[in-house]
Amino acid sequence: MFGSRSKDDQSTEPEVSAVESKHVRPAEAPKGRPTPKRSDSQAQRRAMAKTPTTRKEASKRAREARRSDMARQREALASGNEKYLPPRDKGPVRKFVRDYVDSRWCVAEFFLPLAIVILMLSITPSAGLKNISLLLWLFVIVLIVFDSIAIAVQVKRQLKQRFPDESHRGAKAYALMRTLQLRRMRLPKPQVKRGERP
Numbered sequence: 001m002f003g004s005r006s007k008d009d010q011s012t013e014p015e016v017s018a019v020e021s022k023h024v025r026p027a028e029a030p031k032g033r034p035t036p037k038r039s040d041s042q043a044q045r046r047a048m049a050k051t052p053t054t055r056k057e058a059s060k061r062a063r064e065a066r067r068s069d070m071a072r073q074r075e076a077l078a079s080g081n082e083k084y085l086p087p088r089d090k091g092p093v094r095k096f097v098r099d100y101v102d103s104r105w106c107v108a109e110f111f112l113p114l115a116i117v118i119l120m121l122s123i124t125p126s127a128g129l130k131n132i133s134l135l136l137w138l139f140v141i142v143l144i145v146f147d148s149i150a151i152a153v154q155v156k157r158q159l160k161q162r163f164p165d166e167s168h169r170g171a172k173a174y175a176l177m178r179t180l181q182l183r184r185m186r187l188p189k190p191q192v193k194r195g196e197r198p
Helices: 007-023 038-049 055-079 092-102 108-122 127-162 171-179
Strands: none
Touching: 092 127, 092 171, 108 127, 108 171, 127 171
C-alpha cells in the first residue's frame, strides 16, 4: 500500500505523458487566427470600458447610434452612396431600376400637377369645363396604366438580360413606385440625366 510502485505502473507512465504531449501546443506553432492590430485591440478595450452602467445611459447611447445611422442614410439617399443606403434601395438590380426610370419621361410623375389642374376645372360653374375635366381624368388614367405596363415589361426584359443570376423580386413594383414621384423629389436622388442610357 505505502510501498514503491510496481514495474507495471512505471511502464505505463511515459505512455500517458506521450499522449498528453500531443495535445499540448508548442510555443512556436500557429494559434489558428491572426494577431489583432494594436489599434483594433485598443479600440475594443476602450469600447469595453465605456459599456453603459445604467439602463438610462444604454437607451441614450442606442438613441444616438440610431440618430447617426439615420443621418448617414439621409446623406446616402442624397448622394447615392451604395454603402449606407437602406436595404430597400441596395444592390445592382435596384440601382439599374432607378437609373432606368430616371433616364426617361414618365406620365405618372406628372399625375399630381395634372390632378390639381383637373380638380380646378371640375369645380368651375361651367358644365362644359366639368365635362372636359372628366374626360381629362379618364385620359390621364389610361395613359398612366399603359405607360406603367410598358415600363414593367421593359424593366423585366432588361433585368433578365443584364442580371440573369440576381433576384428580381419586387423590382417592377420598385420601378412603378419611383415613376409616381416627381423627379426632383425622388430618393435616392437621380444619378442619370433624361435620355441617358443606364
